[in-house]
Amino acid sequence: MAENNRKRNFVIIGVCSLILVAMIVVAVVTINWKDKNDNAQDVSTTKKAIESVCQTTHYQQTCVESLESSADGSSDPKVLIEKSFQATIKRIKEAIDKSTVMQKFEKDPRAKMALDNCEKLAGRAVNDLNRTLIKFESFELNDLGLWIADLKIWLSGAITYQETCLDGFEKTTGETGEKMKKALNASMELTSNALSMITEISAVFTSLNAGSNRRRLLFDEHGIELLPDWIDMGRRRLLAVNISKEIKPDMVVAKDGSGKYKTINEALKNIPLSRNETFVLYIKQGVYNEKVEITSLMTHLVIVGDGPTKTRITGNQNFKDGMPTIQTATVAIMGDYFIAKDIGFENSAGPDKHQAIALRVAADKSIFYNCHVDGYQDTLCVHTYRQFYRNCTIRGTIDFVFGDGAAVFQNCTIAVRKPLKDQQCIVTAQGRKDARQPTGLVFQNCSIVADDSYKEVKGVVKAYLGRPWKQYSRTIIMESSIDDLIQPEGWLEWNKTFAFETVFYTEFNNRGSGSSKTNRAKWSGVKELPINRIQRFTASKFLDGDVWIPSTGIPYTSGFSLSPPKSDASVKYSPVDDEEYKDLGSAADAVAAPAYAPSTESEAPQLESPVKSPSPSQPPSERAAEYIDEYKAAMAQVPSPAESPGEKIWLRNSRGSEGSS
Template sequence: MADLEDAEVTSKRRIAIIVVSGFFLVSMVVALTVGAGIDKGFHLNPFSDKRGSSIDKSASTKAIKAICQPTDYKQECLSSLTSAAGNTTDQIQLIKIGFQATMKQIYEGTKKSNLLQKLEKDPRTSMALDTCKELMELAVDELRQSFNRVGDIENFSKYKTFIMDLKVWLSASITYQESCLDAFENTTSSTDAGLEMKTLLKTSMRLSSNGLAMVSQIFSALTDLNNPDPSGRRRLLSLDGLPILGHGDLEFPEWYEAGVRKLLTISTAPAPKANKPNAVVAKDGSGSYKTISEALEHVPKYGNETFVIYIKEGVYNESVRVNRSMTNVMMIGDGTNKTRITGNQNFVDGTPTYRTATVAIHGDHFMAMDIGFENSAGPEKHQAVALRVSADEAIFYKCSMDGYQDTLYTHTHRQFYHDCTISGTIDFVFGDAAAIFQNCTFVVRKPLPDQSCIVTAQGRKERRQPSAIVIQNSTITADPDYFPVKNVNKAYLGRPWKEYSRTIIMESYIDDVIQPEGWLPWAGQWGLRTCFYTEFRNTGPAANKARRVTWQGIKQITRRQAAQFTPGKFFRGDEWIKLSGVPYVPGLTTNRQSKNATTNRSVLRGF
């Protein structure tokens, strides 16, 4: 019996390696499709094996069919892999060659494209193209990040961490492509640039979806392999039949060794020298820099150590960009009403929603504390983002985000908010990150006379994306100016921005500002069957679910199911939130003593 079990384990490991390799091929083709679509004239076969090694074509075909089995777009999967795989036997080498050649062709194809010239005629469309270019670069960065981890593909002990991250990164790649298309809404290009871009990205987005399906399938297989159930049943799947993101004992990310260790030292060390920031920003000239942007210019590229920027009291009217290379940045202010970063970019005046953000965060492992983020454009300017977050494993503690429509853009990756206040009118928390809010306050503001108010608009496009907006142990209330108009300008918990929108509100207080229906349609029947909306153990005058809408997407969950959306399980919070020193409850908060919270009220005190 032992020999049979060993053989089965070995077989599953081999299958996992084959499927992971197939995933990378699909990811490569995502990028290749973009390049080929932009420059239809180039032809490249980066997979010719000059060493002469080969495999039987029929065996290769069978392997490709197996790889494509769990995907939603099987024809695209089969055709793309069949045309690209060739006869190579060295799968890792094939992946590396494919990525290198593809990246080169993307940028060369973009330069040769006539699409840029077409789009420049209309200012708003031209800006949409610029946004698209940025987003596609970010999408490719997600693939490049995966490429840099390919060397560990044979190390089975790292599969769980490896695949967890892959799901998050590929999900971000999908979201970036979708955001590119969103940028063309309400443009007036005579060349139908938006439709052209949609056609261009159709195949790449389908292949991205296929890649995510493959990774999800691998995770299920590996969960079964490492956590066998005596009954033979699959263990711990998510509510929509998918593996829970973060299930299993995973290794610590490499970046903790330097960055967070320093953060812990800063957070707990009593010596004054330990509290010295790397940069001090002060409008009155008493610091190292007068603007936040100046301080960011001195952040080491892709640094592993935490770079602390202390922003003294003042109103900073500037556009702040923490770009992808600015990793492990921490910003600390003097309080949300004292240190404020403000701007007024907005959609009405010609800026795409994505670019209206007063502050945009792309650098991974970002943290902010005691800072107010604001977009002061006002409700008449429609979409106007105060804070956009695309960083992975980002933390916001005791911060405020104030605006009206689209205040907080939780764009991509993993994000955690604690003791924060978010205010707005329409969709004032939106995006497709895996974002969890603990002990936060959501404040509905008075809108324009003809507007309703919606707290959330989650943007999950694919059912396998590991993303959601989770509001836990928080308060949903309103500004005093809103209460007199609450029955005219009605407020709702959320609406489905994208087809598989997913929002969980649990263990929270819902004030008498939310309508009994609870949730609002986006447009007609869009997303009502495929969304995932649930409320669990909430309190307050508007928490009664008796008159809630009865869409197919409205779910009733058990305590055990609700626990899967807590930060400890949903996105491995113990591995990155706990080490930051911020207050943090990894599981459910009801029927639990406060001692379960990892509370460090002296985080970076003294700046």
């Protein structure tokens, strides 16, 4: 065993360096492949390495300048990437300092609150960059796919937090918003660059099929099921059934005094922080008029109610009364590994109060089962990270599912409510700012329907599936029922022609009187895709859901819910464009695209070779092939976990009943 561990550690070190060098060789467009007689030899090794690392990024000049001042003479790509993270953290901290100073002199109350928000959001961005840096340094060889997924989703979160800071200056006076935008400009570019670098590493892993063993991680070396450390058997039973005398939660809240606490906030003050074990808070039937915040230190928290119409948390803070949108949330969730079951969340401000969030979620690997989220404009903020919703009902009027997390909604009801006179209803406003962010909204086997109140104005008030809040907005509606309240064009413009070419909107195998795509918006970003290009948006792939959802006992569909549609030769599929696989990386395109590509060769993407040579003495493709061969040989030496047993143990006795009110 000791010899195996020693050998494994040795191989990890070697493969780490090998992969990072391979990233430079395989994942970067050619910049150094020139004639043998050029002046490349005059450029220092460090400068070459910096140029290579930065070549994958969107803001290359910012990347080069930051590394030239911090590289300390290193040409090691791993060190350079770590230095880029550190430079980004430094820049964000500088922006925090500036926001603190500006707050002291700001007279506009709304701008002052926006600056306070910026300080908190920038702090969250720093936390994401710090945990990305720590994880990057750890290099988990036997878990490459999940290792990369964590890095990408956290860097995406850091981008979103900075963007949310700037969004907060809506309707403010003076120049404070522009000053903050200038203060964050460099850090936002550097964060985007960091995501680009990690995405290119991801592309190499994909091309080498390095993440193929992730399912094995659910079992130990003897084939025994391994539950996540935050789900023990007792807690799993709690999620699978209703609260009963046989199952005791860790803490009880009850308005009638039958629990230890009468308010949720009183209970939260006594919840252990930064735990690696699940803590269950049972909230008994009642209406709790409280503003609730689950902080980032409250990890592994489960809250369970008596049903979404019986246990309800309500509030009425809103934008019109002077509150920044981000602060209007009745409930804000920021602790990772959060689960809510049988709870209702509400913002009762009403349609005339504009933005008023009922629930904001910024917790990685969070789950909501049999929950109701009720509001009007901006009801549910899917802010950041990976989120899963099952058997939930979300009600609203305008942009009532919005944000930039990676979220999958399964078997949910999306109900459109009656808005104000002269308003239109829009279900989604996804906020993806960077093409490399692994984020988006996925609705699978959901029902998009009219709320009873909307039926009064049906035919007068128009309703749409979504609109592009940000440049690379991405929404997928598949295997769902769409009622005829949705307009034939389906998608609504945000501002004239903004993002028509860069959005990613697609509908697949839907049903219902409003599901016809014949008259859908003709933007190039509204796509018609075959099943093999839609598959990447199933929960198992988009969220890595097989790794963290099934063991909770919450119902979950890993792949498609329905039988695939019959082949139709008359359907013309959208061509693969430059943006479709940008979040997978340039080198991954050539490998990933065939897995999801159109079925005919003529429709397949035409890609330029991403290979780049470190020196002009050898063709790039030959050198890349050498690295790939070396990598595969090294991987063969690593002791691998035992194969998982034939039966999927993690599915046995773990299915809860479908939720009900």
